[in-house]
Amino acid sequence: MDLASQIYVRKSCRNYLDDEIDMGIIKEFLSDINPLNEEINYYYEILTKEEVNVRTGWSAPYYLALYSEKKDNYMENIGFVFQQLSLFLQSQGIGSCWAGMASPKKKNPDSVIVIAFGRSDKMTRDVSDFxxxxxxxxxxxxxxxxxxxxxxxxxxxxxxxxxxxxxxxxxxxxxxxxxxxxxxxxxxxxxxxxxxxxxxxxxxxxxxxxxxxxxxxxxxxxxxxxxxxx
Missing domain, CATH: 3.40.109.30 (putative nitroreductase (tm1586), domain 2)
Structure with missing residues (x-):
């Protein structure tokens, strides 16, 4: 699996299709991922847009709500783990965007951030456009x-x-x-x-x-x- 090549074409995606996604690929990928800090427990939920408060001018059909125990470097660990997932999703034709202006409607003290994602035909760019x-x-x-x-x-x-x-x-x-x-x-x-x-x-x-x-x-x-x- 060549995730590295996705670095040079990925862009934060804000245009999505309503196509369904096999969510099993997310669980499978994350089951074998390397964190930045193995001592930090983290977890996630897959939510629909109806389950998320979205304070942006765009929305996605799906959101990953990311949660973590609060230890040193826990936020860096969340970025490290789930950017690997973002690159993987990109390789599968699924766009994503870290969405700081969105949050799960259901409150959780472990909540860190959410990632918007979904099928898209507008999720790549040339490296010269960065x-x-x-x-x-x-x-x-x-x-x-x-x-x-x-x-x-x-x-x-x-x-x-x-x-x-x-x-x-x-x-x-x-x-x-x-x-x-x-x-x-x-x-x-x-x-x-x-x-x-x-x-x-x-x-x-x-x-x-x-x-x-x-x-x-x-x-x-x-x-x-x-x-x-x-």
Whole structure:
């Protein structure tokens, strides 16, 4: 299964068909997925649009409601796991979009975010159509190995990731937003970090490693997320 190729054509989908989907493929894919942190319990529900409060100008026929216990890096873990699923769905002709402005009608204290999804004929684009920061803007120096992370989706396209080269990989940091943006994005940017790491993982599945160091450098304007080898 070539999920990596989907990174270069995927776009957040907001146009859906009403076609039915075999939901069994989701359960099967997630049964063999690698999380960022194996010690964090998470789960999901598949909902219809009637079961979701949608505060956007568009809707999808289906939604994945994502839930997690609240441990360190739980939001990054949700982004990491379910962006892999998003890439898989894309490979099956199913579009998706992380929907921060939607939530399950049924309240659950474990709720994190939902993903809109459904069949679509408007879910791909050419890599030249991506509006993204340059590689030199997301790292201490330009490195083409970071292109998969560069192309990751993020809330309001903020692209909050920064990578600092180390002897054997990268220390990964999240941008500290200004006080106005922080009110909105503090809930979503940690998920965005997990999404970017998921892209690096699927492109480097055999070598990817993630850890949290106790002695990582502090960078002004950033918070430390973790360290990776790719």
């Amino acid at each position: 509006k993204r920061k340059g590689l030199s803007q997301i790292s201490d120096f330009e490195d083409e190995r970071l292109i998969p992370a560069q192309l990751a989706p993020s809330a309001m396209n903020t692209q909050p990731w920064f990578f600092k080269h180390t002897d054997d990989g990268f220390d990964v940091y999240q941008v500290k937003q200004n006080i106005l943006k922080r009110q909105v994005l503090k809930r979503w940017n940690p998920i965005d970090m997990g999404i970017a790491l998921a892209h690096l993982y699927v492109e480097n599945e055999d070598s990817f490693e993630f850890e949290i160091k106790n002695d990582a450098d502090e960078l002004k304007g950033y918070t430390y997320t973790g360290s990776i080898k790719i």
